[in-house]
Amino acid sequence: MCSSVAVSKDDLTRASIIDAAQKLFRQFGLAKTTMEDIARSIGKGKSSLYYYYSTKEDIFVAVVEREKDLIFKEIQGVIASQKTAESKLRVMAHSKYKSMLKRMDMYNIAQIELPDHLCVFKAIGKRYDEIEIELVKNIISYGIEKGEFKSLSKSNLTLVSTVFTNSLKGLQFALTFGEYAGNAHSLIDATIDVLVHGIKK
Amino acid sequence: MCSSVAVSKDDLTRASIIDAAQKLFRQFGLAKTTMEDIARSIGKGKSSLYYYYSTKEDIFVAVVEREKDLIFKEIQGVIASQKTAESKLRVMAHSKYKSMLKRMDMYNIAQIELPDHLCVFKAIGKRYDEIEIELVKNIISYGIEKGEFKSLSKSNLTLVSTVFTNSLKGLQFALTFGEYAGNAHSLIDATIDVLVHGIKK
Known part of the structure; x- marks a missing residue:
């Protein structure tokens, strides 16, 4: 007690x-x-x-971790609000982009000031990669269960979830550093369209 | 003269x-x-x-640019050796990964030592993003012309090429920093499978 x-x-x-x-x-x-x-x-x-x-770097990592946890909670809330797996994936991608925009200042600090702590960031990144792949896997499993997506073997489910997660990461990267700010949302929709196409029933 | x-x-x-x-x-x-x-x-x-x-940083940028140009020439040679658009896309992704592995030491320097020159790297990155989107666009156009892929409107061709390029970038990122080294090639194949599925005839 x-x-x-x-x-x-x-x-x-x-x-x-x-x-x-x-x-x-x-x-x-x-x-x-x-x-x-x-x-x-x-x-x-x-x-x-x-x-x-x-160290203050430890505190910074704690700040970033809390930020990321908040982003994930927001995203999970948004996902829960949707009925179909496809729209869950879609709002996930849009919501991640919106959270990222809101928190951009924090990410800029991380990039410019923490090169010496790259390994710490890689470790945080790796943890969240796994959480994200798990999240995508759950959504796809939900879609399969509901008859919205084709059935996938266990290893293909992992593979496809990894492909989706990596593609969405590439998208976020392009949206952050690229010149797509003007039509970010149509690019997000197009990405989900391409990704979902092959597993739809 | x-x-x-x-x-x-x-x-x-x-x-x-x-x-x-x-x-x-x-x-x-x-x-x-x-x-x-x-x-x-x-x-x-x-x-x-x-x-x-x-400055030596200018020289470093010139070194990186030449490396990237060499990678692109290699990739273009590999693409030319393939007959179908799908296999062109596939060897492009595999070849990029192999080139990247070979040149990893150079990339490590870039990440750890050039944080202050991030804007220079972003500019180089942007130039190559455009080259890469153009390359993918050419391959997809070739596939459409040969009747291998569905016909796409001009704006959809750009959109799909951008989605492909971003997804392949996310994949490269995962292969570099993630834990996929063991099954990199099956992940590359799975990514191409997912991406190509929706545009196949």
Whole structure:
């Protein structure tokens, strides 16, 4: 009982650190924000901050992870609101793009300021890749179960889900760094059209 | 006449600078290679190097551009060797992956050492995105002409080519940073299967 209360207090402190750090990172960037700044903004000493995180990069990773978790929760909500598997895939892609646009400033920091921490980002990326492939697999399985998609063997289901996920990642990449901002939504729709075509009944 | 000879001599010098720099970058990385090192390795003074390139980053970009041009030439040769549009697309994807593996060391340098030059890389990337979309468009047009693919309106041809290109980019990304090295080629085949399915006659 005591230990669960203690954990919860730690969690609250962690949340307030991440809140404060997120604001500072957004406002001043990673390079210009110090552990001192973060500690000061939550009215604590630097040493008590080190109890929770050893470096500001660790805090930054925690900020990014929370952002990504929020994006996934939003996306899951949007997916649940749709009846067909195809429209679940479609809103997933649109919703991911919208979340990404909203959070673009954070992603820019990550790209420009964290080259030395590329391995950490790859690890976060890998975790989310797996979550995303799982999400797509669930939607496709749902579509198969509902008779909307053709039946697929277990290994083909994994393969197709991976192809979908990779293609959607390539799309996000193009939408972020490419020149498609003007017709992003029709490109998203076209991508889903192409991907879904082969598995439709 | 004179000016064309002069240009050609300049081109030769540029090529020898790029050759030398490429070896040094591969061996020591970008950070540890200086303009001095590059000049010395071609038996010239630093000042004559500055006549051609203002910074080592400019030279690095020239190295990367030449690499990418070589990759494209290889890919074009491989595409020309195939008879059907589907197999052209398939060998294009496989060949790109193989070239990328071969040149991985160069790409690693780019990622780790050139964060400050991200905009330069985005510009190079954008140029090659356009070349790649054009390449895919040509293959699909060839497939339509030969009666292998369904006919597409001009705007749908562009859209589908963009979807294909983005999906293949997402695939390359997954193959580079993901955990698919073991079954890369079946994932490439599956991606082409999914992409081609919808436009086949």
